[in-house]
Amino acid sequence: MKDHEYHALVDAFFQYVEDTVDEQYPDIDCERAGGILTLAFDNKTKVILNKQEPLHQIWVATRENGYHFDLQGDRWVDNRFGNELKALLGKACSDQSGEPVQFP
Numbered sequence: 001m002k003d004h005e006y007h008a009l010v011d012a013f014f015q016y017v018e019d020t021v022d023e024q025y026p027d028i029d030c031e032r033a034g035g036i037l038t039l040a041f042d043n044k045t046k047v048i049l050n051k052q053e054p055l056h057q058i059w060v061a062t063r064e065n066g067y068h069f070d071l072q073g074d075r076w077v078d079n080r081f082g083n084e085l086k087a088l089l090g091k092a093c094s095d096q097s098g099e100p101v102q103f104p
Contacts, residue, residue, distance in 0.1 A: 001071070006056045009071065010035075013058070014049065017089070020103055028097060045096045047089070058085065062092040 014037045018030045021039065029040040035051035048061040058069040058076055069076040069085050076085035086103040093101035 001056055003053065003056075006053065006071075007051075010051050010058060013076070013085075017049070017103065025093075025097075025099075025101055027099070028093065028101070039093060041093075041097045043096070043098070047092050047096060049089075060085070060088065060092070062088075063096055064092065 014032060017037060017039075018032065021028045021030045027042060031038045031040070035053070037049040039047040039049075045063050046061075047063075050059050050061075052059050052068070055068075056071070057079075060067045060069065067078045067083065067088060068080065070079050071077075077083070078085070078088065090102045
């Protein structure tokens with residue numbers, strides 16, 4: 001994958017996350033700065049997604065752990081635990097917000 005393809009895919013995914021949060025979860029604050037997307041919750045915890053351009057990965061930091069996602073086909077999959085990014089993000093946001101969160 002070329003760098004510009006990677007950036008387009010990650011930017012589209014970050015926009016999808018922002019749109020989903022803005023439309024469905026008004027209690028979660030989204031902020032994007034450069035290659036970092038931060039989701040902040042009322043209890044002062046955060047989920048942080050960031051681009052790792054040299055590796056063409058998305059890294060996610062949650063209260064529980066850190067994850068590194070590689071693109072496999074059309075899905076971002078964690079290279080250690082095999083979690084799919086949307087599912088993991090929904091679980092992390094649910095755990096940290098105390099309310100059910102999904103990214104369909």
